[in-house]
Amino acid sequence: MDDSLSDIICYQLKKMLPLLCTIVLILLMYTPFHFPLSKFLRPDVAMICIYFWTLYRRDLFGLFSVAFLGVVADSLGLVPLGVNIFVFVVIYVMSISYGWFVNTKPFAVSWTGFAVISFAAFVVKWFLMSIYYSCFLSVLGIFSGYIVTVLIYPLIARLNIFVQNKFLASDEVIYEQR
C-alpha cells in the first residue's frame, strides 16, 4: 500500500517536474542582484521554459501549467493581471503550431525558433501594456530584456535537458512528426 502510494506521489511529482522547475527559475529571477543595469538584464525564463517544454514534453506541460505560470508571474510582478497569462498562452500556441518545424532539427534551429517566437511574445506584451497604460512603453528596456532572454536560452535549455534526461527520460512520449 505504502509502496503504491509512494509510487503515485513519485509519478505525480515527475509529471509536475517541468512546472516546478519553471517556478523555481522564475523565483530565482526575482532575486535582487545589485549590479548595474540589472533592471534591464533580467531574462524572461518563463518564456524559455514554456517554449522548451511545449516543444519536447507537451504531455507534461499543458495549457493549465502555462496559465498557472502566468498567474504566478502576474502575482509576483507589477504588471496587470492577465498580461503574462495571455503572453504565455501565445507562446504555447505558437510553439505547438510551429514546433514541428524545429523539433528534430539541430539546436541552432530551435534557438532561432525561440528568438522568433519570443520576439512576437515581447511585442504582444509591449502592445498590451501600452494599451493598458494608454502610452507607448520605452522600447529600449524591453528590447534589452528580449536580447538577454534569447542569449540565455542555451543555458536554460541545457538545464531543462538535464532535468529531462535525468528524471523524465524513461516515460518519454515521442510526438508524431508532421
Added chain:
Amino acid sequence: MLMMLSKADTYVLNKTTGMISATLSPIIRIMQFPAQMVYLGYEKARDIIKVYSQNKQLREENIKLMILKNKVRTLEAENRLLGEMLNYISLPEAAYITAKVVAEEGDGFSHSLIVYVGDENRVYKDQVVMSDESVVGRVENVNGKYARVILITDINSKIPIIIERNRERAILSGDNTLIPKLLYTSLSTDIKEGDIVVTSGVAGVFPVGLPIGTVKNISKEKIEIVPMADIERLEFVKIVDYGIYHDVMNFSQENKEK
C-alpha cells in the same frame, strides 16, 4: 478581461495575487542567500581595494560635514525661534522601519520591490519608502509580512514635486527606464540642470520637502531627473510614517461627506 478587472482595482483579484505573492516571497527570500553570499564577497573585495582612497575622501568629507553641522544647528535654532514668533505648527516627527529587499522586479515592463516588513500592522498602503538619502517609492500593498513597493521609475509612479530652488511645481512620472521625467511643467519654466527636486506634499501621500533627485537633461520634449538613490542597488529601505496620511485621508473623507 482580467486586465480590465485589475484596472478597476478589484478587491478579490488584489487579494488573490497578494496571497500568491506572499506565499512565494519567503521562497525567494531563502533562494537569495547564495546570491547574497557571492555579492557580499564581491563587495568585500571591492571595499578592500578601495579602502585607502575612501579613507582619504571620508576625512575630507568629515571636515566639510563638521562645518555644515554647525551651520545647520544655527539655522535650526533660528528656524525654531521664527516658528515660535509666527505660531507655526510643525509636522510631526517621522517614525520609520527598515525593511530588507527580498525580491526585485525589474525589466522594461515594471519596476517594483518586495520587502520584508515583519509585523503587518506597522505598514500601510501609500507609505513613503526611502533609501538613506531620498525617496525611492511608495508602498503599493501589504500582504502578510511582505509589502510591495512601487519604485519612482515605474510607469505607475506619479509624484507631485517642486523644484527646490524656485518652488516650480510639476509631476514626476516614471516610465520604466532608470530616469523618470517631469510632466506638466509650464512653458516659461525656469528649471536648470542640477536643480534639486523635492516632494511638494500635494495629494497628501508624500510629505513636503523630501529629496528625490536632480535635474539632468532639459530639452523641448522632456526634463529628465536622476534619482539621488541608487535604485539598482537597494538592499534595505526605510518605510517612513509621518503620521499625516490618516489625518489627510480622514480630512478629505470628511470634506467629501459634507
